[in-house]
Amino acid sequence: MVLGLLSLSGCSKKEEAKDVELKTISTKDxxxxxEDDSWVIVDTRINDAYNGWKLDGVSRGGHISGAVDFSANWLNVDNKNKEEILDEALKTKGINKDKNIVLYDSNEKDSKSVGSYLSQKGYTNIYTYNVKEWAKDESLAMESxxxxxxxxxxxxxKEVVDGKTPETFEGSKNIKIIEASWGExxxxxxxxxxxxxVHINTDTVEPPPNWMLASDEELAKFALDYGFTKDDTIIVTGPDVMASYRVAVILRYIGVNDVRVLNGGNNAWVAAGYELETTSNAPVAGTDFGGKIPGNPDLIVTIPELKEELKSDDSVLVDNRSWEEYIGEVSGYSYHDKKGRIPGAVYxxxxxxxxxLEDYRNIDNxxxxxxxxxxxxxxxxxxxxxxxxxxxxxxxxAAEVLTYANVMGYDNSALYSDGWIGWSNNASNPVETGDPAK
Structure with missing residues (x-):
């Protein structure tokens, strides 16, 4: 649902937004x-359309080359720091008041919503455009x-749930939807x-009390208990998107060939206007995974392998923790008190x-x-x-960031799954603290 201007700013739903007249721009113009720096092109659609999906009847997926994103969906997020977050997004994307701003969509609603929001903030030079016109012309560049x-x-x-075969699922033999979250x-x-x-307790793939990745034997049992095969297409959902990415990477490591994640998690489902169900769905056990486990062993790096990788000039260890964790001010975990970082790790x-994981997510996760x-x-x-x-x-x-890297096309990447906790549990492993620049 597209909200009015005043509703977006937290005013009473009874109050009505003032209509803002926005200029239009032609495809030619x-x-x-x-290439004009005094103009900024903004994609106001749902982020999945920007990423590459053909939604709302657009003939080509993706975004206009050079466009930034500012989704109308972000305006409806319930977050106490919303205005601060959105102001920072506007600044980062160069959506400034002194520029000419083209807001484009494919439903003639999103641009109006964002245009009203910007007008309230004092923006004046705002134009709208329907990207369907651009997508029709194959000579005009779009990026996915x-x-x-x-x-x-x-x-x-939703199309999958309804038994349809949507874009990119044409070759899927058996599509399964799972929900990843902690607890039975x-x-x-x-x-x-x-x-x-079907619910998956994250403890199944990283058992307590250490919560490290389960052994290959345990993961093989997990795969059979849930009836997974290497040829399945699995969509991972859940209330905590981080848990979804963690389980998704483990499924890929096991050897499931096609693993995907609901972008934005369950909140995205609700925001799209769909209802959640409360009926419990039981897994159906299987007898044959159809391949060796792990089928994709290079996706996860062990500590011995990491030590060899750190010697190579062809690899870089990317530390996706908070700055305070990285420099050793805090451990980051209530059940682990050791602080610091792995020597050679880059923040x-x-x-x-x-x-x-604010640095890698939009306000709607x-x-x-x-x-x-x-x-x-x-x-x-x-x-x-x-x-x-x-x-x-x-x-x-790190599993979430790895997945984003893969989405972007960086397939020469992996997850050091045991992380800082696994490394620091062995007192013989070297540790650094402090700001490396100093």
Whole structure:
């Protein structure tokens, strides 16, 4: 649902937004402005459309080359720091009041919503455009992430639930939807989950009390208990997107060939206007995975392998923890008190705590613009031409960042799953603290 201007700013729903007249721009004029620094082109659609999905009847997926993203969906997020977060997004994307701003969509609603929001903030030179016109002309450049299909929009998941065969699922033999969250029949799962989804307790793939990745034998049993095969297409959902990415990477490691994640998690499902179900769905056990486990062993790096990788000039260890964790001020975990970092690890940004990942997400917990992620890596001195090995405290945050890297096309990447906790549990492993620049 597209909200009015005053509702977006937290005013009473009874109050009505003032209509804002926005100018339109032709395809010819828009094309002429792409290289003009006084203009900024903004994609206001759902982020999945920006990433590459053909939604709302657009003939080509992806975004206009050079466009930034500012989704109308972000305006409806319930977050006490919303205005601060959105102001920072506007600044980062160069959406300034002194520029001419073209807002484009494919439904003639999103642009109006964002235009009203910007007008309230004092923006004046605002134009609108329907990207369907651009997509019709094959000579006009559009960009998509190389592996955009690994992040699935709620609309596409709904088609799967309804028994349809949406875009990029044409070759899928058996599509399964699972919900990843902590705990047996977790409270979150009981409260509501994407219809047909089967609950997976994250303890199953990283058993307590250490919560490290389960052995290959345990993972083989897990695969059979849930009836997974290497030829399945699995969509991972859940209330905590980080848990979804953790389980998704483990499924890929096991050897499932096609694993995807609902972009934005259960909140994206609800935001799209769909209902969660509360009926519990039991897994159906299988007898044959159809291949060796692990089928993709190079996706996860062990401690001995990491030590060899650290000797190579062709690899970089990217530490996706908070800055305070990285320099050794805090451990980040209530059950682990050792502080510091692995020598040679490069700070790769994350969030403010061990359970957040603001640097890689939009306000609605969808994947951040790839150009902005690459800017973070460039700022950190991370060479994207090398093998990227992502790590965090115990593998959750890094699994999400690894997936984003894969979506962007960086397939020469892996997860050091045991993370800082696994490394520091062995007193013989070297440790660094402090700001490496000093």
């Amino acid at each position: 828009l094309k002429a402005k792409l 992430y190389e592996n955009y299909d690994r992040l699935v929009p709620a609309e596409i998941v 029949e977790s409270e979150a799962y009981s409260k509501g989950h994407v219809p047909t989804s 790769g940004y994350a969030g403010t705590t061990s359970t957040t 969808t994947m951040r613009n790839s150009d902005e992620i690459k800017d973070l890596w460039d700022k950190a001195g991370i060479d994207i031409n090398k093998k990227l090995i992502f790590m965090c405290g115990s593998g959750w945050r």
